[in-house]
Amino acid sequence: MRPIELNNVTKVFNHPMKVWQKIESVKNLSFSMEQGEIIGFVGHNGAGKTTTIKMIMGFISQTSGTISVFGQNPGDRIIKHKIGFLPERPYFYSQLTSMELLKYFGALSGMKSSLIRSRAESVLKKVGLFDAKDRRLSSYSKGMLQRIGLAQALIHDPELVIMDEPMSGLDPLGRHEVMEIIRSLKHEGKSVLFSSHILNDIENLSDRVLIIDHGHLKYFGKIADFVRPSHVKYTIEFATPEPMTETIFSLFAGVRIVSDRYLLECSDINDFNDKITDIVKRGFKIYSAKADYPSLEEIVFNTSGE
Ligand SMILES: Nc1ncnc2c1ncn2[C@@H]1O[C@H](COP(=O)(O)OP(=O)(O)OP(=O)(O)O)[C@@H](O)[C@H]1O
Ligand SMILES: [Mg+2]
Numbered sequence: 001m002r003p004i005e006l007n008n009v010t011k012v013f014n015h016p017m018k019v020w021q022k023i024e025s026v027k028n029l030s031f032s033m034e035q036g037e038i039i040g041f042v043g044h045n046g047a048g049k050t051t052t053i054k055m056i057m058g059f060i061s062q063t064s065g066t067i068s069v070f071g072q073n074p075g076d077r078i079i080k081h082k083i084g085f086l087p088e089r090p091y092f093y094s095q096l097t098s099m100e101l102l103k104y105f106g107a108l109s110g111m112k113s114s115l116i117r118s119r120a121e122s123v124l125k126k127v128g129l130f131d132a133k134d135r136r137l138s139s140y141s142k143g144m145l146q147r148i149g150l151a152q153a154l155i156h157d158p159e160l161v162i163m164d165e166p167m168s169g170l171d172p173l174g175r176h177e178v179m180e181i182i183r184s185l186k187h188e189g190k191s192v193l194f195s196s197h198i199l200n201d202i203e204n205l206s207d208r209v210l211i212i213d214h215g216h217l218k219y220f221g222k223i224a225d226f227v228r229p230s231h232v233k234y235t236i237e238f239a240t241p242e243p244m245t246e247t248i249f250s251l252f253a254g255v256r257i258v259s260d261r262y263l264l265e266c267s268d269i270n271d272f273n274d275k276i277t278d279i280v281k282r283g284f285k286i287y288s289a290k291a292d293y294p295s296l297e298e299i300v301f302n303t304s305g306e
Contacts, residue, residue, distance in 0.1 A: 001071040003160040003191040004033040004056055009065035011051050011215075025051040027215040028065070033193060035159075038186050040202030040209045041195035048215040049195040050088050053164050056193075057085055070160070081109055084158035088165050090149040094138035098129055098148045101137065102155050109156035116155070123151045127181060143174040150181060161185055163194040167201055179205055203295065231299055234272035236264045237288040238279050251278075261287060 009029045015021035026048040033039055043049050054060045055067055058075020070079045092101055099120060106116035124130040127147040132140070137148065146166065153161055166182070167175040175198070182205055185192050196202050202209055203223060211218040219226055239261045240248065248255055248262055252275070256263045266272040269291075276289055 002032050002068070003035060003070060004031075004193065005066075005068045006031055006052075006056075007066045009052070009055065009062045009067055011048070011055060011060070012063045025215055026055070026062075026212075029212065029215070029217050030065075031210055031217065031220045033160075033191055035191055036186070036189050037207040038182065038192045038194075038205055040206030041193060041212075042197075042199055042202055042209055043195070043212040045197075046214075047212045049212065050164055051215075052212070053162055053193070053195065056162065057083070081156055082159045084153035084156065084161040086149045086153040086161075086163040086166055088168075090145070090152075092137050092145070092148065092152075095136055097134050097136055098124060098140075098151065099133040101148060102151060105152045106155045111156055119155060119157065120151075123154050126154070126184065127151045128177060143170050143177075146170055146174065146178070150178065154185075158190070160191045160193070163192070165196060166194050167196055167198055175201060200295065226299060227293055229268065231294050232269075233292040233294070234266040234269065235288075235290060235292070236266065236272070236275055236279065236286060237261050238264070238284045238286045240284050 007030050009026060010024070011026040013023040013025055015023055029048075029052060031039075041049050041052070051060070055062050056069060056074055058069075058073070061074075067074050069076070070082055072079045096104065102120035102123065103113075103116050106120060107113070111119065121130065121133075124133050127150050129144060129147055129151065132144065137145065140148065146169065150163070150166065153163065163182075166178050170178065179201060182192055182194065194202075194205075206223070208221055209223055209226070210220045237258075245257070252262070252264050254265060264275060266275055272289070272291070276286065279286055
């Protein structure tokens with residue numbers, strides 16, 4: 001049974017002010033998740049990530065299309081214990097300590113009290129809050145609050161973990177820690193869907209990426225498959241034994257001078273190889289010849305036209 005499956009899902013909201021106006025937040029979105037995979041969910045502000053996640057969680061219903069979570073309707077009681085959720089803007093009772101909070105959430109998930117304490121301790125260790133377990137949340141930093149949010153999502157040992165912007169507002173170290181937690185979930189065989197603006201985080205972590213733009217699916221698949229040959233930039237850096245700038249400019253269109261060397265961009269892998277052969281034959285010295293693969297960020301922004 002797949003953890004998540006969406007078929008042609010559309011969500012239309014009424015405009016909060018102008019009743020005659022509709023907001024199409026998600027349009028004909030289809031994708032499915034396999035057990036044990038990490039899916040990174042990318043999109044600009046307002047792209048429809050949170051709306052999609054809320055529909056998967058069963059907090060709001062879709063306008064059309066079908067959603068199945070472990071083969072059931074979203075929000076169905078019988079699948080709730082299989083899902084851990086970190087909302088975009090979690091709110092917790094600040095007067096509770098993290099241990100008290102986890103006991104509370106454990107009880108809400110129907111866990112036996114004998115199990116809750118040991119599970120809470122292991123989850124607190126996992127998110128690096130064990131030493132702070134008896135401090136009230138009001139004394140926690142933003143990063144610590146984000147981590148307790150993760151801990152509450154994991155307390156009942158769910159099979160599927162859904163996180164809406166788990167790295168938001170965290171510094172690089174905090175982001176790294178959250179990434180490590182996500183990685184460890186994968187090792188435990190869990191399925192993880194998480195959204196982020198920071199494409200690098202998604203790039204490093206996800207088995208597949210789901211990219212949406214204004215509610216439309218732009219891409220769903222492996223990052224490696226998204227990188228087309230045309231995205232790769234080939235450059236050769238070379239120098240001549242004696243000054244011969246005019247000859248070089250007439251031989252190689254588009255060549256640039258960078259300090260005391262020439263920098264030549266090639267159109268594709270064949271052009272790259274031909275030019276390397278030519279440069280070597282002419283007795284020039286090659287300092288570097290490299291193929292640069294763009295980051296996911298560059299590809300997404302280029303294909304969005306932004
Ligand atoms: N309850 C609602 N009523 C009306 N419009 C809504 C509602 N919820 C979301 N929207 C609209 O749907 C669109 C998608 O919003 P959503 O919150 O899903 O985006 P997002 O990708 O999560 O953005 P962000 O990165 O800023 O969190 C936006 O245009 C938003 O204004
Ligand atoms: Mg959002």
